[in-house]
Amino acid sequence: MATVMTEKPKTAPGAAIAVCEGVSRVYRVGGEDVYAVREVSCEIRAGQLVALRGRSGSGKTTLLNILSGLDRPTHGRTLIRGEDTRKLSDRQLTELRRHDIGFIFQAFALLPVLSAYENVELPLRIAGVGARQRQRRATELLELVGLAKRMHHRPFELSGGEQSRVAIARALANEPALIVADEPTGALDSVTGLEIMSLFKRVVEERGVTIIMATHDPTISDLANETLIMSDGRMSHDIPDELKGVGILDAASMPGTLHGEIGMVARRAGLKVHDEAATDRTVPEGTSALPRP
Numbered sequence: 196m197a198t199v200m201t202e203k204p205k206t207a208p209g210a211a212i213a214v215c216e217g218v219s220r221v222y223r224v225g226g227e228d229v230y231a232v233r234e235v236s237c238e239i240r241a242g243q244l245v246a247l248r249g250r251s252g253s254g255k256t257t258l259l260n261i262l263s264g265l266d267r268p269t270h271g272r273t274l275i276r277g278e279d280t281r282k283l284s285d286r287q288l289t290e291l292r293r294h295d296i297g298f299i300f301q302a303f304a305l306l307p308v309l310s311a312y313e314n315v316e317l318p319l320r321i322a323g324v325g326a327r328q329r330q331r332r333a334t335e336l337l338e339l340v341g342l343a344k345r346m347h348h349r350p351f352e353l354s355g356g357e358q359s360r361v362a363i364a365r366a367l368a369n370e371p372a373l374i375v376a377d378e379p380t381g382a383l384d385s386v387t388g389l390e391i392m393s394l395f396k397r398v399v400e401e402r403g404v405t406i407i408m409a410t411h412d413p414t415i416s417d418l419a420n421e422t423l424i425m426s427d428g429r430m431s432h433d434i435p436d437e438l439k440g441v442g443i444l445d446a447a448s449m450p451g452t453l454h455g456e457i458g459m460v461a462r463r464a465g466l467k468v469h470d471e472a473a474t475d476r477t478v479p480e481g482t483s484a485l486p487r488p
């Protein structure tokens with residue numbers, strides 16, 4: 196199975212990787228139907244960073260679980276790389292996830308007894324990749340996320356930002372077509388969060404993977420190619436007022452101890468720092484700072 200990574204067919208940029216068609220996910224609670232997701236149709240295309248926003252309880256995690264094959268819709272259908280998830284057995288779906296999807300959870304879910312290196316290597320072991328290739332690949336990925344020097348630290352010996360980098364490297368290990376990240380910056384301070392988001396952007400651009408990321412941080416809309424909004428289980432395309440708020444890039448132009456640091460991270464990520472005085476905000480809320488392919 197050592198060849199699994201090299202034989203993997205690449206998805207052409209812009210091609211659909213995950214598609215929802217009229218998808219609803221209904222839970223039966225106390226004799227009543229709860230629609231966690233209601234009649235959602237969307238398409239996640241290759242080579243994009245897609246942001247998923249919405250207030251707490253709006254259905255983001257439920258939708259991510261469906262798009263990544265952790266869950267199946269109650270109504271409608273979901274296609275992952277062209278496969279209808281309702282027609283796949285549990286085993287087939289597990290295989291699809293193992294090879295095509297990378298996961299990053301809010302708490303990063305690293306194994307505490309394993310070092311950063313071993314955490315990244317684990318999915319390669321599970322996929323049956325040979326020792327040499329495992330070593331090459333785990334080392335290369337930890338270098339990519341800037342953690343070469345912390346490779347042999349265990350999670351409790353790493354900062355939150357460093358742990359999230361390990362989680363990103365681990366999600367990339369099997370060269371997935373799609374990475375699903377559920378509030379990966381939720382537990383980080385805003386500067387570290389911006390660094391991690393710009394690392395996502397770099398990974399999308401350099402590795403050609405697709406990332407869909409749920410987040411409460413408005414800044415993501417400046418980095419993402421597309422922003423999807425959930426509202427009471429439905430998908431909408433307008434950002435509701437309560438989600439507008441101040442993003443970290445806005446904060447860069449305000450007086451405060453962090454603004455220099457934010458500016459530095461932003462410039463490194465090739466982002467324009469918002470200017471308070473500018474009336475024609477370069478990046479209107481809800482749209483992309485990057486040209487769509």
Ligand SMILES: Nc1ncnc2c1ncn2[C@@H]1O[C@H](COP(=O)(O)OP(=O)(O)OP(=O)(O)O)[C@@H](O)[C@H]1O
Binds near residue numbers: 223224232
């Ligand atoms: N297993 C379940 N059983 C019953 N209801 C559920 C279940 N999972 C989620 N729900 C309900 O579905 C709705 C959407 O939940 P979901 O976790 O997708 O929201 P979310 O947007 O991810 O919220 P948050 O930002 O707080 O993580 C919520 O009202 C929730 O209570």
Ligand SMILES: [Mg+2]
Binds near residue numbers: 255256377
């Ligand atoms: Mg959630």
